[in-house]
Amino acid sequence: MNFIALDFETANSSKDSVCSIGMVEYEKGEVKREYYRLVKPKRNYFAPINVSIHGIRQEDVQDANEFEHLWENEIKHMVEGKLIIAHNAQFDMSVLRAVLTQYDLPYPMLAYNCTLNISKKTWSLPKYNLKAVSDHLGIHLNHHQALDDARAAARIFMHAAKDLNATTAKQLVEKTQTTNGMMYEGGYEPARRNSKKRAKKPSAYDYIAANADRSHPFYGSSFVLTGKLRGLKRDEAITQITSKGGRVQNYVEASTNYLVIGDKTYTDYLNGLLTEKLERAETLLAQGHSIELVPEEAFLTQIKEGS
Structure with missing residues (x-):
């Protein structure tokens, strides 16, 4: 061995x-x-x-x-x-x-x-x-x-x-x-x-707020949220994303740009415990797709600083 x-x-x-x-x-x-x-x-x-x-x-x-x-x-x-x-x-x-x-x-x-x-x-x-x-x-x-x-x-x-x-x-x-x-x-x-994979049809919040900041890094990007966020409610996070020109998807797919990870879920991820969304993201990353995994702390910083 x-x-x-x-x-x-x-x-x-x-x-x-x-x-x-x-x-x-x-x-x-x-x-x-x-x-x-x-x-x-x-x-x-x-x-x-x-x-x-x-x-x-x-x-x-x-x-x-x-x-x-x-x-x-x-x-x-x-x-x-x-x-x-x-x-x-x-x-x-x-x-x-x-x-x-x-x-x-x-x-x-x-x-x-x-x-x-x-x-x-x-x-x-x-x-x-x-x-x-x-x-x-x-x-x-x-x-x-x-x-x-x-x-x-x-x-x-x-x-x-x-x-x-x-x-x-x-x-x-x-x-x-x-x-x-x-x-x-x-x-x-x-x-x-080897395992069976369940196919899910992705859906998204496809609107972009009329007053969205076109200069913000979120503009035109697609987001998925996984895990409970401690710094703000999920609806508030969605509002923050869409107000800055981002879209929010329910499921991770090839078009996803950012997967935002709640603090506890990120800690679990570092421990080797993956949510279904993280597993899907890792699969797509391995296939060469570009998806950024963003811990909640970094996400909140980007919201506040606009960078």
Whole structure:
């Protein structure tokens, strides 16, 4: 059983704002090595909500290397040609793509899979976020510490292999009917879990207020809201969007520009628990569509500042 478990923590809602990375490499079913680094984001801004989740602050990374240095000197040779696993791999691999793009670095050649998907195919649980699956399996977890999260994902992968009598990573992928994602220079393919998809006809608030501010960034953009907003009522949020020339859709589709995420739902998202709208957004992002995931805090700031 050969693979590398990976976890990123980010400084803010931007996927390229890596502030820590943890990896655990398994070889023949045993831990070969562990890797943990704090990372100084290129745009060194730490959002309060992210700090409250992982506890890493700007001063903690003051003397840390930026990702480009770590990638070229330490990480790249570890992951190239390997199978990478992560819990909610769509998030972690989108972080990797974003930070590589930020530094104009080519994608490595690697395969990856998702222990969130594998968990759903292996156990019947009320929730499948990292904490819930770890609790079910008796895995000690210091959540949102990147190395500990990587350790937990690795142990989930090994537990699933044991329960399904899979002796290799390839067998586990086959038994769980999942499909490895791929990264390669110039592109990528998302990891998949075979499941039935429900089709919904999207509808929207298609009007634009007559006095809408045509200079506002919201003008002409389509929005979807997910999760309960704490800063204002949903109807108020819709009014704010439409008064600035935006449209509000009920469901995420290819034409969606922004998915606004309530505070608690955003925290759950970072924990690997996705709403149906977030799952749809991640799927469309993996297909190359441009949808920005906007935490409530950032949304409220944009409303007030108009930027």
